[in-house]
Amino acid sequence: MAVPRRALVLIDIQQEYVEGPLGIQYPPRDESLARTLQAWDAANQAGIPVVIVQHEYPAGTPVFAEGSDGWQLQPEIRDRASTEAKRVVKNYSSIFAETGLEQWLRDQEIDTVTLAGYMTNNCVLASAAAAEPLGFSVEVLADATGAVHLSNAAGSASAQQVHETLMTLLHSNWAAATTTDAWTKAAVTGEELTPSNLVVSALDGRAAN
Numbered sequence: 001m002a003v004p005r006r007a008l009v010l011i012d013i014q015q016e017y018v019e020g021p022l023g024i025q026y027p028p029r030d031e032s033l034a035r036t037l038q039a040w041d042a043a044n045q046a047g048i049p050v051v052i053v054q055h056e057y058p059a060g061t062p063v064f065a066e067g068s069d070g071w072q073l074q075p076e077i078r079d080r081a082s083t084e085a086k087r088v089v090k091n092y093s094s095i096f097a098e099t100g101l102e103q104w105l106r107d108q109e110i111d112t113v114t115l116a117g118y119m120t121n122n123c124v125l126a127s128a129a130a131a132e133p134l135g136f137s138v139e140v141l142a143d144a145t146g147a148v149h150l151s152n153a154a155g156s157a158s159a160q161q162v163h164e165t166l167m168t169l170l171h172s173n174w175a176a177a178t179t180t181d182a183w184t185k186a187a188v189t190g191e192e193l194t195p196s197n198l199v200v201s202a203l204d205g206r207a208a209n
Helices: 029-046 101-107 120-134 159-171 180-189 198-208
Strands: 006-011 050-055 086-090 112-118 137-146 150-152 155-157 176-178
Touching (some): 006 120, 029 050, 029 112, 029 137, 029 180, 086 101, 120 137, 120 159, 137 180, 159 176, 176 180
Parallel strands (some): 006 050, 006 112, 050 086, 137 176
Antiparallel strands (some): 150 155
């Protein structure tokens, strides 16, 4: 079994997600941020490159407006960012859409992207799905990501329901959903983390319900 060549991708850990309409609600932002920093430390120790992604819209837009308070990286991320971390600015949910990140990953011979950051129900989900046709394996740190409560004409769900359901969905096909502790161990040992698959997940789901 080949040793994964990983990159840790920190998605949109920006001030918009601290409070206000997009404030992360589950897992609590402080907890997920602490886990993200833990993963960053582990990546540094294991020689895994780190990518910092920052969402950006034009000045004057309601959220993530370039130069606005909400657009800024959260201080714990900003203060640790260095020339050793790859910086990416994106305008779409996926980390791959018009960012040049795909080519950079290929240049670094990366075959596995590990996702942490926000939100589970938007950019994490979109990035994991977008990685499939590009041929990258995906890992998602379940305790270093986070979701918000949702309600619209189609229905409503708590942040915990959203987050846990999407982790189950991702692990059924698109990504190995894992904890930061488990990922840290795998990063040190070079272990591959693998998801379930849709058939097994469906059969187990039928048995459980």
